[in-house]
Amino acid sequence: MLFVPGSDAGKLAKIPGLPGGELLLDLEDGVAWSRKAQARELVATALAQHGSSRVLWVRVNSFGSHLLFDDLDAVVMDGLAGINLPKVESAQQLQTVDWVLDALERRRGLEPGALRVLATIETALGVQNAPQIAQSSSRLEGLCFGAADYSRDVGLDWPPADGALPLTVQQARVALVQASASAGLAAPHDGASAEFRDLNRLELEARAACALGFGGKHAIHPAQVPVIEAAFAPTERQLAWAQEVVAAAHQHGQQGVGAFALHGVMVDAPVVARARQLLGRSSTPRVTESSASQ
Numbered sequence: 001m002l003f004v005p006g007s008d009a010g011k012l013a014k015i016p017g018l019p020g021g022e023l024l025l026d027l028e029d030g031v032a033w034s035r036k037a038q039a040r041e042l043v044a045t046a047l048a049q050h051g052s053s054r055v056l057w058v059r060v061n062s063f064g065s066h067l068l069f070d071d072l073d074a075v076v077m078d079g080l081a082g083i084n085l086p087k088v089e090s091a092q093q094l095q096t097v098d099w100v101l102d103a104l105e106r107r108r109g110l111e112p113g114a115l116r117v118l119a120t121i122e123t124a125l126g127v128q129n130a131p132q133i134a135q136s137s138s139r140l141e142g143l144c145f146g147a148a149d150y151s152r153d154v155g156l157d158w159p160p161a162d163g164a165l166p167l168t169v170q171q172a173r174v175a176l177v178q179a180s181a182s183a184g185l186a187a188p189h190d191g192a193s194a195e196f197r198d199l200n201r202l203e204l205e206a207r208a209a210c211a212l213g214f215g216g217k218h219a220i221h222p223a224q225v226p227v228i229e230a231a232f233a234p235t236e237r238q239l240a241w242a243q244e245v246v247a248a249a250h251q252h253g254q255q256g257v258g259a260f261a262l263h264g265v266m267v268d269a270p271v272v273a274r275a276r277q278l279l280g281r282s283s284t285p286r287v288t289e290s291s292a293s294q
Contacts, residue, residue: 001022001023001024001057001189002022002023003023003024003025003026003030003220004018004023004024004026005026005031006026006030006031006040006042006043007030007031007035007038007039007042008042009042012025012043012045012046015049015050015054015056016053016054018054019225021055022055022056022057022081023054023055023056023057024056024057025043025047025056025057025058025059026058027039027040027058027059027060027061027075028059028060028061028086036061036067040070040071040074040075041074043074044075044077047075047078047079047080048079050079051077051078051079051080051081057080057083057084057116057118058071058075058080058082059083059084059086060072060075060083060084060085061086062085062086062087062088063087063089063093063096064087068097072097072100072101072104073104076101076104076105076108076110076115077108077110078108078110080115081115081116082115082116082117082118082139082141083097083101083115083116083117083118084117084118084119084120085097085118085119085120086120086122086146087122087123087126087146087149088119088121088122088126088133089125089126089129090125090126090133091132091133091136094117094119094133094136094137094140095137097117098117098136101115101117101139113139115139116140116141117137117139117141118140118142118143118144118189119133119134119140119144120144120145120146121133121145121150121172121176122145122146122150122153123149123150123153124150124154127150127172127176130175130176130179131182131183133179134180134182134183134185135183140183140185141185141186142180142185142186142187142188142215143176143179143180143188143189144188144190144191145173145176145188145191145214146191147165147169147190147191148191148194150169150172151166151169154168156168156169158194159194163201165205165208170212173190173212173214174212174213176188177212177213177214181213186215187214187215187216188214188215189215189217189218190206190209190214190216190218191217191218192217192219192220193205193206193219193220193224196221199223199227202219202224202227203227203230206227206228206231210231215232216228216232217231217232233281234278234279234281238278239278239279241278242274242275242278242279243275243279244262245262245267245272245275246272246276248260248267249272249275
């Protein structure tokens with residue numbers, strides 16, 4: 001999922017050739033206040049021109065901006081796959097968007113409930129309410145985490161001067177992983193690395209997010225994409241282990257054996273499920289690229 005600034009006509013024109021399976025056209029942080037209306041028009045045109053050939057999402061403005069309804073009214077049309085709602089702080093906010101999307105879908109002849117939603121958590125209140133947010137709408141595809149806004153909200157510098165993520169930020173990320181898993185959502189996405197030219201730091205951040213249970217990480221430059229893909233894709237060692245576990249489980253299952261030892265380690269249903277999960281991830285790593293900082 002590649003973010004594209006909605007006010008940049010040149011970049012929007014490049015949509016057919018942009019990398020990534022899904023694109024996210026940005027009306028929020030990547031667009032100056034003076035160009036919000038223009039960005040809506042440009043994004044609506046891009047959806048009409050390219051929505052049939054690319055999977056296009058739109059990041060709209062937040063509830064607190066007073067721009068949300070105008071954004072939704074402008075972009076709900078054929079060619080839109082879904083909405084990324086930033087700075088979500090309550091289940092009620094997501095349910096309100098659900099209601100508005102339902103009304104706009106019906107008015108414009110779209111299939112009711114077809115549009116999906118990604119909810120970005122960026123405040124302490126949002127983290128606190130993440131379990132309720134994660135279960136508040138059948139449209140919800142997953143959660144995202146905005147470290148910059150969250151850090152500001154709790155009074156921390158971003159990016160951290162020493163390069164180490166504060167424990168407060170780490171705990172917030174863990175809360176999103178837990179909320180997502182409890183609600184049966186896909187693993188959440190981490191925010192962008194602020195120092196986007198430092199690919200070594202990006203790799204460390206991405207691997208740390210993957211180790212916490214995140215499923216992807218936003219990027220703000222094309223050069224970051226392969227680094228993130230590599231960080232979130234299973235390693236060759238993991239895949240070899242997973243293939244061996246699944247094969248052994250199949251063999252033992254035919255013999256009526258549920259739990260068994262493999263190289264001196266007990267293997268049971270949760271271990272087999274994890275192996276299958278790794279094999280499923282190997283062909284479709286989830287990656288997000290953003291042209292606007294998170």
